Amino acid sequence: MAARTTLPGSTTRWRNWSGNQRAEVAVVHPTSVDEVAAVLTAAAGAGRRVRPVGSGHSFSAIARPEQVQVVLDELCGVTVGAGGLVTVGAGTPLYRLNAELARTGWALTNLGDIDRQTVGGALATGTHGTGARFGGLATQVRGIELVTPDGEVLRCDAATHPEVFSAARVGLGALGVVTAVTLQAEPAFALHAVEGPGRLSAALADFEALMTCTDHVEFYWFPHTDATLVKCNTRVPLADGLDPLPRWRAVWDDEVLANAAFAGVVAAGRRVPALVPPLARVSARALGARSWTDHSHRVFVSRRRVRFLEMEYAVPRQHAPAVLAELRRVHEDGDWRSAFPVEVRLAAADDVPLSTASGRDTAYVAAHVPAGTDPGPWFAAVETVAGEVGGRPHWGKLHGLDAATLRQRYPRFDEFLAVRDRLDPRGVLANAHLDRVLGRAPGR
Template identity: 85%
Template sequence: MVARAASVDDVVAVLTAAALAGRRVRPIGSSHSFSAIGRPEETQLVLDELCHITVGDDGLVTVGAGTPLYRLNAELARTGWALTNLGDIDRQSVAGALATGTHGTGAGFGGLATQVRALQLVTPAGEVLHCDAGTHPEVFAAGRVGLGALGVVTAVTLQAEPAFALHAVEGPGRLSAALECFEELMTSTDHVEFYWFPHTDATLLKCNTRVPLSVGLDPLPRWRAVWDDEILANAAFAGVVAAGRRLPALVPPLARVSARALGRRSWTDHSHRVFVSRRRVRFLEMEYAVPREQAPAVLEQLRRVHEDGDWRTAFPVEVRLAAADDIPLSTASGRDTAYIAAHVPAGTEPGPWFAALEAIAGEVGGRPHWGKLHGLDAAVLRQRYPRFGEFLAVRDRLDPTGVLANAHLDRVLGPAPGR
């Protein structure tokens, strides 16, 4: 069953009816998650009609839960504001991105949830809670990365900042050099990430520096943006992936060709236009958050395992950073974090490649991204998150019978006490 909500009252009606009938409800955003976190068992609650945006003079922006990030970014830019940091995808709904712990990169910057200043949340009992640091503070603390398990978030207030530009510099690098000088490299500018191409020592390095809009913009020429981002990064890469699926033996030489095709470029544009990339090649993803100081060793071991195995890995491995935060189920909760993400083509079995990343990251207490594939359960995750019990206490109070749960949440959080 699919239910659509155009108002808070609609959400209240769906949840209270489900609780009375003993049915389960899962809210859904843009269906971007790879994990089964949003999969319904009985009722799917669609929130895309909750998409209002109100921007205050102080940069506080209140957003309907179903608002896609790309619409929010455009409205903020129009009114002279910007989010402090973003991931490289903007198709998610605001509430969905927050619920799964979406993040960008930058040693001094937290994930999207660190920009939240207030939440409006409907509980399965039909209570509408307005939460911030002073009102229902325990719900606010947990609900910033809430997995959709505490209630249905209907609106979010985020703190934006005056609009700024990013000066982007991209070019080829070497994994060996990145591992040798990891800390120096990843803190060399405000927002740094790199992509390692398995079967090679090659990386694509992206370094973004925050600059005021007053310095002026120097965006990529249209032809260069189309050539690099549409033809090479999407169309040509799609061809590489397709060829590798038909003839796996082609993957290593094609990876070397792809790595050599990387060119150096630089430009300056509005922040959201630089943070966000267009990804048109479908894939499955696993991402682990590891203590930042452990990242070089994890990557070195991952490379060694890859070299020793007979694997054909067409997709690059993505490496990013985030600052520690104070959110119970944030993957960066309590520690400066490095993110390491592996990908395989959609429709294929991740098999030993994902298993290798999960095992290696697990040796250093790695935490899986809530919206991406992993095999951990509540017993293991409780050991990885010092504040796991704090989150469960809020969940058990707000949803004691598991109205908002599904099989996936039963696995990663444990069943609600009334199930």
């Protein structure tokens, strides 16, 4: 039975990582699943809306609270079981999970390039990495513990509550508050990383060959130039040995050039927009070729200290070269000033209803602008170009689509809504953003 709880009367100021989402809200830090259930039933009884939040790393308003915010920082911990099945508290940050897995000889199959998110938040928004043969984080899920707005605790897997399990792997925080997740890890492995300069024209001419030349490939295109930075990561056994970057080189490349110097480029471009094109050429040349071998999570993850806003669209893989070529054309025609590179990654098709890779092999195209600026016509152009090929926006990143449009992009959209409408018919877990992208719950 859920413990009784009283919702706080005072409010706290909240903002997300990039600072574009803010709220004053009552905040609850439950220490148990029973307390989560009590918070939800109390809020439902009082007619108040609740949003769970992780690290606040989403750029969209998906986690923005309106009345009550549930922070799961007390629901942490990692338990590694037989065969690499690892059960994780939903409030556990990915970097802590990665460290514990490495300590016990395991690793996640694929990761995004940021590890500050909580496990629950990363899953809710469809976090992914890159690799033509590999799915996002949701494809590694084997079980989910979820608390519904009426206080019921559902423990779901492929055999138990299978329809909830299927949808909740990318659940947007709309089905219930996820309190724990079981993931399938694999024996720890290393990545041999090779990074160096390339050309967008060459990438577009032979996109498939480039993006499948090894296990995990991504590249960054620097607008105002034809220059790219290409990252190719090959999976290798730990037994073959590690050859990490020297400490001085890691600090110079990843802290001085990629963060401190780039922050200066962004600041200069904001003060004097005419400097952006020449500064983009400097940025494109700044990071030279390098190679090293290290534990997988240390290669997958990058430091991101310069704050930004992001839009990312998942497009059918076969259309990626045309999308990128069109983005280059409209960027040049628009004469925009964009210091941030465009990131390009791949993912294999999966079977998760609201995964951006649901049912199709996918390429991701991500655009960025400095935090505190108006993305304006650049993001609008990305959305238009991606939309022409049925692009799906990343749930945690900025976009302007609504439920009517998203239903056309996701063949299993109504399957997800049926689960949402059954578990949360009054929209206790909704906010204005979810009302827009999913449609209002039937009881609102």
